Amino acid sequence: MSTNIMLNNDIELPALGFGVFQTPPEETVTSVTEALRVGYRLIDTAASYFNERGVGEGIRRSGLDRSEIFIQTKLWISDFGYDEALHSFDKSAGKLGVEQIDLLLLHQPLTTAFDRTIGAYKALEKLLADGKVRAIGVSNFMPDVLDRLLAETGVVPAVNQVEVHPYFCQPDVQQADKEHGILTQAWSPMGGITSYRGDASRSTFNDPVIGEIAQTHGRTPAQVMLRWHLQEGRSAIPKSVNPERIAANFDVFGFELTADELARIDALDTGVRGGPEPAEVTLEAFHRDIPEA
Ligand code: NDP
Numbered sequence: 068m069s070t071n072i073m074l075n076n077d078i079e080l081p082a083l084g085f086g087v088f089q090t091p092p093e094e095t096v097t098s099v100t101e102a103l104r105v106g107y108r109l110i111d112t113a114a115s116y117f118n119e120r121g122v123g124e125g126i127r128r129s130g131l132d133r134s135e136i137f138i139q140t141k142l143w144i145s146d147f148g149y150d151e152a153l154h155s156f157d158k159s160a161g162k163l164g165v166e167q168i169d170l171l172l173l174h175q176p177l178t179t180a181f182d183r184t185i186g187a188y189k190a191l192e193k194l195l196a197d198g199k200v201r202a203i204g205v206s207n208f209m210p211d212v213l214d215r216l217l218a219e220t221g222v223v224p225a226v227n228q229v230e231v232h233p234y235f236c237q238p239d240v241q242q243a244d245k246e247h248g249i250l251t252q253a254w255s256p257m258g259g260i261t262s263y264r265g266d267a268s269r270s271t272f273n274d275p276v277i278g279e280i281a282q283t284h285g286r287t288p289a290q291v292m293l294r295w296h297l298q299e300g301r302s303a304i305p306k307s308v309n310p311e312r313i314a315a316n317f318d319v320f321g322f323e324l325t326a327d328e329l330a331r332i333d334a335l336d337t338g339v340r341g342g343p344e345p346a347e348v349t350l351e352a353f354h355r356d357i358p359e360a
Contacts, residue, residue, distance in 0.1 A: 069108060069320065072302055074225040075248040078202045080170065081137055082297055083317065084109030086254070086306035089263075092121045098308045099125025103136065105314045111228075111254075111304040112163075113141035113174055114155060114357045119162035127164065138163060141174035141206055141228075142191075145354050147183040152190035156199060161360025171200045172228055175348045176212045185219050192222050204228070206254070207345040210243035217247065226250045231301060232258035233271050233292060236336040241301075256303035257292045257316075260341035276335060280328050286319075293319045295332045 071079040085102040087095050087110070095118040099110055103126065112122045119140060126136055140163065146155035160168055171191055177184045191203040204226035208216065217223065227244045229237055231253035244251045255261075258271030271277065277288045284291065289305070293316060296303040305316045324332075343353075 069106060069317075070297070072250060072300075074202050074250060075223060076202055076225055078169070078225070080202075080226070080250070080302060081107070081109040082302050083107065083293065083319065084111050084137070084139070084302065084304040085313070086111045086304040087118055087122060088113070088116055088254075088306055090116070090118055090121075090306065090308055092118050094308050095121025096124045096128065098313060100128045101310050101313050102317075103129035103131055106317050108135060109137040109139065109302075109304070111139050113143065114146065114159050115141070115143040115174060115355050117358075119159055120164075123162060123164035133165065137169045138165060139170035139172065140168060141172040142187060143174050143355055143357050144177045144348065144350060146357055147173070147177050147180070147187040149186035149190045152187035153193065155357060156190070156194055158357060158360050160199070167198065168200045170202045170204060170226060172204045172206045172226065173208075175207045175345060175353075176205070176216070177348070177350065178212060178346045179349050181215065185216070188216060188220050192220065195222060202226070204249070207342075207348070209345055210239060212345070213243055213247070213249075223247055224249050226252050226302070228252040228254050228304075230255050230260065230340060230342050231296070232256055232261070232341075233274065233277060233295070233332050233335040234258055234261055234337045235340055236333060238336075250302060252302040252304065253296050254304060255341060256296055256305050257289045258341070259306060264341055274335060276331055280324065280331065283328075284322050284324075286322060287315060289316055290319050290322075291324065292332070294322065294324050295329060298324055298329060
């Protein structure tokens with residue numbers, strides 16, 4: 068059984084969720100259906116993944132009641148600004164085929180046009196007040212940018228979804244989140260980005276320390292990394308399109324890492340980011356047209 072984490076507005080979020088970044092639309096339907104079948108109850112998508120329709124279809128095919136599933140999606144920077152963001156909610160909800168979204172995040176800060184970031188966040192506050200979303204949050208917000216947001220808005224984000232895996236832990240971000248009562252949710256929680264964007268032979272999945280800990284427990288490196296997040300109080304959203312890995316990545320509730328093992332994994336942090344520098348995500352470089360529902 069998965070465990071839930073209480074957010075700062077008293078909404079419960081399943082600690083271990085399922086990601087669909089880079090999953091093509093048709094495979095999204097099958098992988099989401101499979102994830103829900105084996106027990107995941109949180110699905111993480113984004114307008115810019117262009118697979119929200121597949122997530123909605125996978126959820127409907129699961130036969131589960133809507134109230135049993137926690138759906139989170141993210142507004143892309145091209146839809147920032149107050150009115151644009153309100154409309155973007157309609158686009159995402161329409162594609163997902165739901166009235167209400169559980170958690171809506173700003174996918175990235177737009178630091179070069181911060182007024183539009185603030186406008187978009189104020190739209191999230193409005194959607195929250197209107198009951199269209201149950202919680203709101205951000206993604207890829209570094210502490211200085213978070214401070215700027217907090218200074219200009221009223222609702223403290225419930226979640227900050229950031230890159231966290233054994234090779235890039237961002238302790239400063241985790242600390243800032245904690246001080247503000249914001250849950251850190253790990254993207255690329257198994258360091259997937261270290262294989263698909265880096266040199267696969269130097270990926271977290273092949274790390275000798277993680278491998279040794281995995282062997283001790285008769286588990287896989289992926290399971291050890293996911294267990295590490297859960298025991299350190301983070302939410303994690305592993306992605307897979309492979310049914311065996313989808314199931315194995317959720318089977319992490321029957322073992323416990325020691326304090327020493329957690330510390331050994333923490334010590335693997337290289338300080339090297341796999342994803343783009345958040346401050347370098349500009350409209351010029353990262354514009355995407357988000358289609359209507
Ligand atoms: P993950 O750490 O989840 O790794 C996924 C990669 O690892 C895939 O290539 C997958 O391949 C492979 N994999 C999955 N399970 C295993 C396993 N047990 N053993 C070996 N390999 C495995 O990285 P992601 O970058 O996909 O991040 C997860 C989610 O986080 C995304 O899907 C998305 O929802 C979110 N995200 C958010 C971002 C943001 O900016 N907010 C940025 C990036 C991700 P296969 O599918 O073939 O199993």
